[in-house]
Amino acid sequence: MSDRNSPSPGAPARHPEEALAGFVDGTLSEDERRLVEAHLRTCSACRAEVDLAKASLEATGALPEADAPGLDPEAIVHTARTVVPLKSRSTATGERQRPARWLGVVGGLAAAAIAGVFLVGLFRGQGGGGSATTAAQAPGVESTARPPTGGSFAPLPSPGAVQPRTQTAVVADENFSRASVAELARSLVNGGTSDVLSQQNGARRLSATELGRARLCAQGAAGTAESPLLVVRARFEGRPAYLTAFMAEGSKVARVVVTPVGTCTVLYQTQYPGTGPSPG
Amino acid sequence: MTSGGAHLPDRELAARAVAGDDGAFAELVRRHERRVYNLALRMLGRSEDARDAAQDAFVSCYRNLSKFRGEAAFSTWLHRIAVNACYDVLRRRRDVLGLDEAPEPPPAADHGDAVTTSVDVRRALLAIPDEFRTVLVLHDIQDLGYDEIARILEVPVGTVKSRLHRARVALGRALGGEPSPPSDPSNEGMP
Numbered sequence: 407m408s409d410r411n412s413p414s415p416g417a418p419a420r421h422p423e424e425a426l427a428g429f430v431d432g433t434l435s436e437d438e439r440r441l442v443e444a445h446l447r448t449c450s451a452c453r454a455e456v457d458l459a460k461a462s463l464e465a466t467g468a469l470p471e472a473d474a475p476g477l478d479p480e481a482i483v484h485t486a487r488t489v490v491p492l493k494s495r496s497t498a499t500g501e502r503q504r505p506a507r508w509l510g511v512v513g514g515l516a517a518a519a520i521a522g523v524f525l526v527g528l529f530r531g532q533g534g535g536g537s538a539t540t541a542a543q544a545p546g547v548e549s550t551a552r553p554p555t556g557g558s559f560a561p562l563p564s565p566g567a568v569q570p571r572t573q574t575a576v577v578a579d580e581n582f583s584r585a586s587v588a589e590l591a592r593s594l595v596n597g598g599t600s601d602v603l604s605q606q607n608g609a610r611r612l613s614a615t616e617l618g619r620a621r622l623c624a625q626g627a628a629g630t631a632e633s634p635l636l637v638v639r640a641r642f643e644g645r646p647a648y649l650t651a652f653m654a655e656g657s658k659v660a661r662v663v664v665t666p667v668g669t670c671t672v673l674y675q676t677q678y679p680g681t682g683p684s685p686g
Numbered sequence: 687m688t689s690g691g692a693h694l695p696d697r698e699l700a701a702r703a704v705a706g707d708d709g710a711f712a713e714l715v716r717r718h719e720r721r722v723y724n725l726a727l728r729m730l731g732r733s734e735d736a737r738d739a740a741q742d743a744f745v746s747c748y749r750n751l752s753k754f755r756g757e758a759a760f761s762t763w764l765h766r767i768a769v770n771a772c773y774d775v776l777r778r779r780r781d782v783l784g785l786d787e788a789p790e791p792p793p794a795a796d797h798g799d800a801v802t803t804s805v806d807v808r809r810a811l812l813a814i815p816d817e818f819r820t821v822l823v824l825h826d827i828q829d830l831g832y833d834e835i836a837r838i839l840e841v842p843v844g845t846v847k848s849r850l851h852r853a854r855v856a857l858g859r860a861l862g863g864e865p866s867p868p869s870d871p872s873n874e875g876m877p
Contacts, residue, residue, distance in 0.1 A: 423847070423848040423851045423852065424844050424847035424848045424851070425847075426851045427847040427848070427850045427851040427854070428847065430851075430854065455851070455855045457858070458854065458855045458857075458858025458859060458862075459851060459854035459855055459858060460858075461858045461861060461862075462822070462826070462853075462854035462855070462857040462858040462861065463826055463854060465803070465807045465810075465857070465861055466807065466811075466822065466826040466827050466857070467826070468803070468804065468807070469728070469804060469807055469808070469827060470804065471720075471724055472720075472723065472724055472727055472733070472736075473720070474716075474719050474720035474723060475719060475720075475723045475736070475737045475740055476719075477715055477719050477723075477737075477740060477741055477744060479708070479711060479712035479715040479716070479744075480708070480712070481741075482711075482715060482741060482744045482745050482748060483708050483711060483748060485741075485745050486745045486746075486748035486749045616734070618778040618779065619738070619778065622778070668737070668738050668741050669741070669745070
């Protein structure tokens with residue numbers, strides 16, 4: 407680019423970037439076009455850029471248009487009416503806000519989650535999830551849909567007390583029920599090393615965006631900034647959903663938050679405040 | 687939801703939606719979702735991210751409909767919301783991964799592109815700075831004019847033109863396998 411900063415003798419000192427766009431588009435007036443052409447005769451850098459711009463225009467012109475995604479207006483209206491917007495979101499008028507500082511901290515853990523995959527088969531072989539241990543067998547389990555406020559859950563220990571173990575980020579076909587979510591919380595507390603899902607069932611890693619969305623939704627729901635140990639994209643009662651699990655090792659508490667894909671509505675939360683050996 | 691008013695202009699539908707007619711809002715979604723989705727698809731690369739961003743954009747649109755005064759075209763206003771939804775996705779991507787580099791490239795042929803060159807173009811698009819890509823997508827792919835893009839982005843028309851030229855040059859270089867030289871989209875000529 408050094409030649410762009412040292413125009414040829416006789417060339418205008420400033421490269422006419424604004425006019426070059428119109429030149430490539432063919433929208434300049436005759437006088438403007440002649441001025442640009444005069445500049446191009448003396449400026450090899452701008453000639454090269456015009457060639458690049460024309461190549462770009464040709465390439466993008468060949469891109470096909472994708473079909474409409476078939477969004478569900480009712481779901482959009484429901485989300486708009488019921489979901490509390492995340493504070494990190496931009497506003498409609500264009501203000502952009504800095505992300506919460508803790509996001510940078512959990513970012514490293516997310517990268518670790520993506521880098522390593524895991525998994526097990528606690529629920530393997532359980533068709534619809536309905537055969538999982540029932541909620542009644544797991545004392546302390548709550549089964550309520552809550553707004554993302556943290557509700558009545560007792561605060562988890564500080565992030566420093568959390569000892570992240572395996573972090574899971576997969577997509578799978580397992581169809582979780584309320585009972586199987588409760589079972590997931592229970593198994594985490596009782597030493598389950600998250601033999602939760604298997605990549606064998608068409609699972610794939612979550613994209614960074616999916617992982618980030620699930621994390622933000624769940625943390626908003628839980629009212630904490632702790633790093634989730636487990637982020638799973640699955641199905642919950644037949645609907646695409648994320649399951650995000652938080653666990654405080656020291657106090658043997660696990661919380662699992664279920665959110666639908668694409669929004670931050672909390673579908674379901676469960677908590678298992680285990681305090682000792684597995685109750686069963 | 688009530689039925690929708692396919693014959694009504696956007697502004698009238700928006701007014702009806704504000705008054706509680708969800709059918710009118712549904713018509714707005716149907717009318718504009720393809721453009722919003724295609725904008726997001728070219729901004730973000732991955733179809734699932736584009737769908738999320740499109741949904742987010744319409745959620746934000748619904749929430750803010752009462753603020754739509756009608757000074758600008760509804761589509762201009764909606765495009766502004768959609769661009770911001772895309773920036774949100776891009777920011778979350780970087781926040782979560784702590785990466786400043788290009789996002790994951792799109793998987794090959796995930797939405798029907800038949801030729802390898804199309805995949806190359808999509809990858810190259812993701813390699814140029816976001817603010818350059820925005821102008822390029824709006825102008826060269828969505829066929830919006832300089833003036834409307836200036837209103838969408840709330841920048842001077844001259845900035846749109848210079849940004850568009852830089853974007854094309856950057857994409858041309860990316861297509862040729864050249865790394866883009868460091869570019870600061872904020873360092874732009876003013877009109």
